Amino acid sequence: MIQPFKLDRRRFIGAASSATLALNAPFSFAIADSTPPNFLLILTDQHHAEALSCAGNASLQTPALDALALRGTQFTQAYCTSPLCSPSRSSLFTGRMPSETGVIRNGRAIHPNIPTLGPWLQSEASYQSFYAGKWHIPHSATASIPGYTILTPGINGHGQLGDGSVSEACAGFLLHYKSNEPFFLTASLTQPHDICQWLRLNTHNQAELRYPSLAESLPPLPANFSIPLEEPQAVTQLRHSNEPAVGKWEDLHWRYYLWSYYRMVEMADAEIGRILDALEGSGLAENTVVLFTADHGEGCAHHQMVRKSSPYEESVKVPFLVSNPTHIRQQAVNTERLVSGLDLFPTLCDFAGCKTPEGVMGQSLRPWLEGSDKTGPESILIESFEGQGLSIRSHSCKYTTFVEGQEEQLFDLQIDPGETRNQIHEPGFAAMLASLRRQAEAWRQRNH
Amino acid sequence: MASSVIPTWIGTPLNPAILGEIGALGAFPPVSIETPDTEETRTYRIFSTSGYRDKTNQNQGFFRMIRYPAESDEPVQCHFLRKVLNADGVVQITTVDANCRSDALLSPISWVYQNEFEDGEGNSLKSLETSETARVNHGELHILRMGRLYKTTIPHPFTTDWCLLGSVPHLGNPIETPFDLYESFIKRKSSYRIAQGGTVDFQWDTQSIQTKVFYLTGAGSLPYEYYVDSSQRILLVIMGCLVLILDPLAEEKCTQRIEALRAQILEKQP
Numbered sequence: 167m168i169q170p171f172k173l174d175r176r177r178f179i180g181a182a183s184s185a186t187l188a189l190n191a192p193f194s195f196a197i198a199d200s201t202p203p204n205f206l207l208i209l210t211d212q213h214h215a216e217a218l219s220c221a222g223n224a225s226l227q228t229p230a231l232d233a234l235a236l237r238g239t240q241f242t243q244a245y246c247t248s249p250l251c252s253p254s255r256s257s258l259f260t261g262r263m264p265s266e267t268g269v270i271r272n273g274r275a276i277h278p279n280i281p282t283l284g285p286w287l288q289s290e291a292s293y294q295s296f297y298a299g300k301w302h303i304p305h306s307a308t309a310s311i312p313g314y315t316i317l318t319p320g321i322n323g324h325g326q327l328g329d330g331s332v333s334e335a336c337a338g339f340l341l342h343y344k345s346n347e348p349f350f351l352t353a354s355l356t357q358p359h360d361i362c363q364w365l366r367l368n369t370h371n372q373a374e375l376r377y378p379s380l381a382e383s384l385p386p387l388p389a390n391f392s393i394p395l396e397e398p399q400a401v402t403q404l405r406h407s408n409e410p411a412v413g414k415w416e417d418l419h420w421r422y423y424l425w426s427y428y429r430m431v432e433m434a435d436a437e438i439g440r441i442l443d444a445l446e447g448s449g450l451a452e453n454t455v456v457l458f459t460a461d462h463g464e465g466c467a468h469h470q471m472v473r474k475s476s477p478y479e480e481s482v483k484v485p486f487l488v489s490n491p492t493h494i495r496q497q498a499v500n501t502e503r504l505v506s507g508l509d510l511f512p513t514l515c516d517f518a519g520c521k522t523p524e525g526v527m528g529q530s531l532r533p534w535l536e537g538s539d540k541t542g543p544e545s546i547l548i549e550s551f552e553g554q555g556l557s558i559r560s561h562s563c564k565y566t567t568f569v570e571g572q573e574e575q576l577f578d579l580q581i582d583p584g585e586t587r588n589q590i591h592e593p594g595f596a597a598m599l600a601s602l603r604r605q606a607e608a609w610r611q612r613n614h
Numbered sequence: 615m616a617s618s619v620i621p622t623w624i625g626t627p628l629n630p631a632i633l634g635e636i637g638a639l640g641a642f643p644p645v646s647i648e649t650p651d652t653e654e655t656r657t658y659r660i661f662s663t664s665g666y667r668d669k670t671n672q673n674q675g676f677f678r679m680i681r682y683p684a685e686s687d688e689p690v691q692c693h694f695l696r697k698v699l700n701a702d703g704v705v706q707i708t709t710v711d712a713n714c715r716s717d718a719l720l721s722p723i724s725w726v727y728q729n730e731f732e733d734g735e736g737n738s739l740k741s742l743e744t745s746e747t748a749r750v751n752h753g754e755l756h757i758l759r760m761g762r763l764y765k766t767t768i769p770h771p772f773t774t775d776w777c778l779l780g781s782v783p784h785l786g787n788p789i790e791t792p793f794d795l796y797e798s799f800i801k802r803k804s805s806y807r808i809a810q811g812g813t814v815d816f817q818w819d820t821q822s823i824q825t826k827v828f829y830l831t832g833a834g835s836l837p838y839e840y841y842v843d844s845s846q847r848i849l850l851v852i853m854g855c856l857v858l859i860l861d862p863l864a865e866e867k868c869t870q871r872i873e874a875l876r877a878q879i880l881e882k883q884p
Binding site for chain 2: 226227306309310320322324328334364365366370376377426433440444
């Protein structure tokens with residue numbers, strides 16, 4: 167049964183003291199009460215899952231997101247449905263795969279018959295839906311998104327300047343919000359997507375650092391920096407068209423790229439800090455569930471890739487945090503649950519106490535967040551290259567297949583998290599491979 | 615595939631010559647007569663590029679700093695105004711009035727910050743306004759934000775990126791002791807230093823320009839490059855794909871663009 171949660175602080179403290187509340191102990195929110203929680207959804211763009219200090223990355227500082235993780239649950243196995251902005255965003259806001267929403271490439275609109283999150287929460291659970299920043303389904307920055315009140319659209323493709331507008335508009339909104347109806351606010355930042363501008367401005371290899379004082383602070387190259395021997399042609403072509411190949415980058419320039427990318431993540435973190443400070447100052451934090459994720463990742467020099475689009479982990483894996491000061495498991499790091507962008511829609515519906523639309527594929531994360539019944543998918547899907555590529559991520563492996571060329575990759579992520587050894591021809595994986603092929607074929611049959 | 619893409623990428627970090635090539639620079643203003651008794655006004659056009667030579671390079675607003683004259687033992691009063699054009703005619707307007715120490719960083723000791731938005735039709739959006747006052751008090755920074763007081767310790771020297779526009783032109787030496795940066799007076803970032811980057815001379819229009827370059831680096835931002843001319847004016851600040859360009863007509867240009875955008879919006883309305 168779906169129960170909207172609202173726990174009076176006094177009752178919560180009383181319950182906690184009598185039940186000896188321990189970190190990561192199961193929470194119980196069976197107290198039936200009235201108002202569903204507010205939702206603050208924070209999105210970044212092109213954010214590598216491990217580009218967080220709370221994910222153990224010592225090359226950057228993300229104090230705002232670290233604090234969010236401390237006050238909630240961090241999922242370390244979270245994936246986008248497609249490593250490209252518009253397709254992935256279409257899934258976040260519909261709970262359906264890009265091949266279903268019709269958004270298989272950037273700049274396409276969601277099929278008009280498919281319900282989207284903001285209007286759905288408004289019609290089914292009396293939420294007021296607000297949006298600030300990047301949308302990109304189809305228009306990147308727009309003051310017109312059906313079903314939402316727009317605070318500011320931000321600046322098309324410019325996070326460095328536009329994100330400051332987005333965070334400040336959200337801060338103002340939170341500090342002024344007085345309605346009795348719950349809100350669903352999306353703060354959609356563009357950073358660290360500005361790495362795309364950086365790449366176009368730093369195409370050519372730099373043999374010497376432009377800023378010598380940075381020499382000691384450049385991050386190391388990743389362990390899987392080398393190019394895999396076997397990979398799909400589409401991925402190889404993607405690498406060859408990107409700046410590092412064109413500009414013939416050497417190690418120093420790669421490391422300067424990483425340094426620059428991490429600074430952009432820190433820029434996003436500072437904007438998030440501004441928003442979270444306002445939430446705290448507004449008095450609304452206790453009854454607001456904060457969710458943070460990104461539309462897709464960034465190559466970050468793994469396999470000598472930059473940007474996104476490839477099915478490698480760095481491109482498809484995203485950060486995913488859910489936080490609330492009293493109602494969600496605190497300081498929890500969940501390494502078990504496979505999370506998809508599809509899960510956002512049903513999770514919010516679950517907390518809001520409303521049903522999900524027909525056809526939504528994801529599953530609510532609420533049981534995991536509250537420590538109750540734990541069910542989750544055995545595998546999740548990732549579409550790439552305008553539907554030509556399909557990846558299936560199971561608990562142990564990732565299988566990728568392409569329509570054209572009969573190219574396949576199979577990585578055992580438990581022993582090879584860097585995806586360096588394609589196991590597609592290994593006899594020991596034959597049974598698993600056959601099963602994954604059947605799943606892929608079934609998905610393709612369903613869609614075509 | 616790559617060969618059709620390469621020509622449009624700028625390919626190298628922005629510098630004065632490239633900014634000239636992509637049409638970002640106008641003529642820099644002549645040096646005005648400023649004495650210790652006159653206020654110093656600097657207006658900058660905010661320009662951004664997507665990294666292509668031939669598209670999406672545009673002005674995104676303007677920034678103005680007025681530094682009022684002060685006796686050597688008095689705080690320096692500064693007024694800041696920034697307008698940022700968002701998409702669809704939305705405008706963010708931020709003002710700050712600050713009192714600063716007359717030190718190398720022009721460190722602020724108190725300020726009043728106000729921010730508002732206008733929608734695409736020019737209406738003020740009261741429900742998004744923010745304001746705060748701040749004061750340095752015995753090693754702490756006290757910030758009163760929307761009726762609530764926040765106190766934070768000040769472990770390091772600190773300034774703001776906006777104040778640095780008033781201090782960098784007068785720097786004689788690099789600043790090697792790390793300091794904190796309150797970006798736009800509201801976002802605290804750490805471990806900043808200022809290094810000298812030598813001299814850069816360039817020819818623009820009919821002007822032959824000699825500049826000294828300073829680099830600001832720290833956590834949470836790309837390096838800032840300040841180009842300071844022989845009259846101690848910052849002509850350019852390059853921050854990745856974002857640039858401040860000294861341009862006394864920046865406000866007029868911004869206003870014209872806002873009006874044009876809003877006229878388009880009105881035309882589209884039924």
